[in-house]
Amino acid sequence: MKKHLISALRSERRRNYTMNASIVSAVFMIMIWAGLLTGFIMIGIKRCLHFLSPLQMPFVFLIVGLVVSVIIGTCISAAVASKIVRPVREVKKAMHRVEKGDFSQRLEVTGFNGEIDELIESYNKMAQELGGIEMFRENFINSFSHEFKTPIVSIQGFAKQLKKENLSEEKKQEYIDIIISESRRLTNLSSNILMLSKLENQQIITDKTSFSLDEQIRNCILLLEKQWTAKDISFDIDMQEIQYTTNAEMLSQVWVNIIGNAIKFSPEGSSIRVKLFKEGDVITAEITDRGIGMDQQTISHIFERFYQGDRAHASEGNGLGLPLVKRIVELCNGNIRVESQYGKGTNFIVTLPENG
Incomplete structure (x- = not known):
């Protein structure tokens, strides 16, 4: 998990540069398409407004061209912006779900922008590893509880049996031996857990x-x-x-x-x-x-x-x-x-x- 997060942070600056280049390219394409569509529309308008005088024609073309360019540019910009922003919004929503402990959300790669796809892949890997850690934590708690509960219940049960007045000496010794054995098992379990936790956080060997x-x-x-x-x-x-x-x-x-x-x-x-x-x-x-x-x-x-x-x-x-x-x-x-x-x-x- 740390590996993927560090990788994502290190590539953030490069991602910003690429995103800026993508936006500039998108704006450039919008201008080209807006110009082409405006040109076709103006040709049609010219044929329809043949009754205007030569002096009026340029002003009409200018006003109509501006209006058409704004409308077309706005529509294309909205479509492109939606295409770019939607995956980012999806990542944001998914991150909110992760904050609440839901690691099941996976996002599909868009194929539209390489850097956004990289961000989505990093999120998917992070969510998968966090989900694995959460599952391991739950299994550990369940197993830990079971391993501790079993000898404790056994000790309690045989201790109650020892309180019976009619219990034979042979049975008493048998139950005492079981209690000692289960107590030793608890001691070993505690020692092993403490040692394993210590070693997992240890990176070098001391006292060589x-x-x-x-x-x-x-x-x-x-x-x-x-x-x-x-x-x-x-x-x-x-x-x-x-x-x-x-x-x-x-x-x-x-x-x-x-x-x-x-x-x-x-x-x-x-x-x-x-x-x-x-x-x-x-x-x-x-x-x-x-x-x-x-x-x-x-x-x-x-x-x-x-x-x-x-x-x-x-x-x-x-x-x-x-x-x-x-x-x-x-x-x-x-x-x-x-x-x-x-x-x-x-x-x-x-x-x-x-x-x-």
Whole structure:
């Protein structure tokens, strides 16, 4: 949106010059047509007024010519002005609708004036992008409300159950564990939202340090030991020793999220392959699981906020981990992509430039 607005503002002066040239051309054409039509009319009048004396004829021609020229010029000017002004009025009306929050209005290109057409195209692009932003905002609010409401309702429900006097000790412990789990989920959701909002407004990485990238990934695997040991998952690790410079704490979020997802979607007793290597000035990390995989529709939405392709595991996450991962990789001037087939596992590939 900003791009189109800036482009429109920068071309405003050029547009004014072109508009002036168009007006001058229109006036010139009006004068020519008015002169031609006046000439034809005067020839007709001369034939009708043959009874006038030679001295009266010039004065009559002058008066009639002036009147006819004014009438014809006014009519042609009104038609041309209407042709020029109408699209501008339409843009003005459409802008008023945008001010009121209606981004659905689109204008047709006139084909009459290049600069006016450019203005209309800029408006259409702006309205389209504003409409997309508004839709994204509404979806975000709806998803955000749902993600917060679900654990809160769950906590309230199980807290009420705990007030029952005849509740067994086993049930009490079960409900307490659920409340703790849902509270942790709320905490993670809040933390991820705050971090994602911060990173989206951040353009450069601060607090850079040099560290061992392969050692960082190993530490992230150990951090998730409880999860992968519970499912008897093993790791096939093939990593080169690589030094990297960036914000280490921020980059660790990438590996924790990707490896955590690999563990979550892997079947019990399976293995996860972690590969890290460097070719030229590009560092590549691949994390491959043998889980359920994803279809193409899921892959196309996987980095969107709150998107959860597998509803069976929806309660285990909040749909913010991968958008956070993508933003961190982008800040490192890197790239992340997914290779997956449903039922055959998933491979996340992260590429980072050597110099960050």
